[in-house]
Amino acid sequence: xxxxxxxxxxxxxxxxxxxxxxxxxxxxxxxxxxxxxxxxxxxxxxxxxxxxxxxxxxxxxxxxxxxxxxxxxxxxxxxxxxxxxxxxxxxxxxxxxxxxxxxxxxxxxxxxxxxxxxxxxxxxxxxxxxx
Amino acid sequence: xxxxxxxxxxxxxxxxxxxxxxxxxxxxxxxxxxxxxxxxxxxxxxxxxxxxxxxxxxxxxxxxxxxxxxxxxxxxxxxxxxxxxxxxxxxxxxxxxxxxxxxxxxxxxxxxxxxxxxxxxxxxxxxxxxxxxxxxxxxxxxxxxxxxxxxxxxxxxxxxxxxxxxxxxxxxxxxxxxxxxxxxxxxxxxxxxxxxxxxxxxx
Numbered sequence: 001x002x003x004x005x006x007x008x009x010x011x012x013x014x015x016x017x018x019x020x021x022x023x024x025x026x027x028x029x030x031x032x033x034x035x036x037x038x039x040x041x042x043x044x045x046x047x048x049x050x051x052x053x054x055x056x057x058x059x060x061x062x063x064x065x066x067x068x069x070x071x072x073x074x075x076x077x078x079x080x081x082x083x084x085x086x087x088x089x090x091x092x093x094x095x096x097x098x099x100x101x102x103x104x105x106x107x108x109x110x111x112x113x114x115x116x117x118x119x120x121x122x123x124x125x126x127x128x129x130x131x
Numbered sequence: 132x133x134x135x136x137x138x139x140x141x142x143x144x145x146x147x148x149x150x151x152x153x154x155x156x157x158x159x160x161x162x163x164x165x166x167x168x169x170x171x172x173x174x175x176x177x178x179x180x181x182x183x184x185x186x187x188x189x190x191x192x193x194x195x196x197x198x199x200x201x202x203x204x205x206x207x208x209x210x211x212x213x214x215x216x217x218x219x220x221x222x223x224x225x226x227x228x229x230x231x232x233x234x235x236x237x238x239x240x241x242x243x244x245x246x247x248x249x250x251x252x253x254x255x256x257x258x259x260x261x262x263x264x265x266x267x268x269x270x271x272x273x274x275x276x277x278x279x280x281x282x283x284x285x286x287x288x289x290x291x292x293x294x295x296x297x298x299x300x301x302x303x304x305x306x307x308x309x310x311x312x313x314x315x316x317x318x319x320x321x322x323x324x325x326x327x328x329x330x331x332x333x334x
Contacts, residue, residue, distance in 0.1 A: 016261060019261045020276065028187065028190070032191070033166060036194045039194075
């Protein structure tokens with residue numbers, strides 16, 4: 001914690017410096033050391049945390065990715081021709097096009113819900129300090 | 132008296148020696164680390180929250196994280212740098228989840244008026260006001276101030292603890308000082324006057 005000339009910031013010393021620099025040191029309470037060591041001993045004998053079961057989760061995750069991939073593919077396949085057919089004037093859509101558009105809409109909605117759910121779970125896990 | 136190489140290493144860097152013993156399975160060796168660093172860590176935590184019991188809780192949590200992560204300490208950096216950076220992370224994330232009750236910087240109490248400014252009590256009150264105002268700074272400016280003064284105004288050490296380049300640290304400090312000065316415009320004049328009084332009275 002030694003201060004050198006090169007470390008010194010180019011900021012003028014005014015009354016804020018002595019106030020913030022000269023602070024009475026706080027002594028830890030008498031039981032602090034014992035309390036820390038007790039927790040350390042507890043930690044030492046505690047079983048290691050259970051690792052995430054990647055092997056078991058992998059099939060499910062693969063399936064999920066597959067479903068999302070398929071959904072995205074369908075969305076693009078069905079949505080692009082429909083989108084290309086849309087002009088500035090109000091388009092007249094046939095029944096089959098309407099059906100494709102409706103399906104694409106549902107796929108998009110499902111993707112949106114999944115994304116929201118994922119973001120929410122990340123936020124909740126972050127709050128609990130697990131991440 | 133001749134020392135063995137192991138004894139020399141212990142004398143030269145007790146933290147390194149204790150860490151090696153802990154990693155070899157000697158839990159008790161961690162006590163040496165706690166004994167040496169409990170004061171700095173509790174003081175550092177105190178500057179983050181200004182609450183004694185919480186400061187000890189935070190310091191304890193930092194020691195537990197250090198215990199868990201001791202194997203991750205890369206020996207090329209000093210133990211103190213590693214420990215302070217780890218502690219700063221612990222304090223930062225804990226205070227983010229459970230913030231201390233604080234007032235906005237513009238609502239921080241004013242320093243006492245001219246009638247009482249020469250008394251020790253008024254000086255103490257002023258100092259407390261400034262220290263509490265630091266806690267009311269926006270987080271990105273608060274932490275550089277806390278660490279800069281904790282590290283006895285060593286900009287490099289404070290920057291290493293935060294994991295920031297020195298230039299960024301300097302800029303944030305400068306901004307924090309501007310905010311504090313804006314909040315306490317009379318402090319400089321008061322301080323000069325108090326120094327003058329002290330000189331005149333021969334203290």
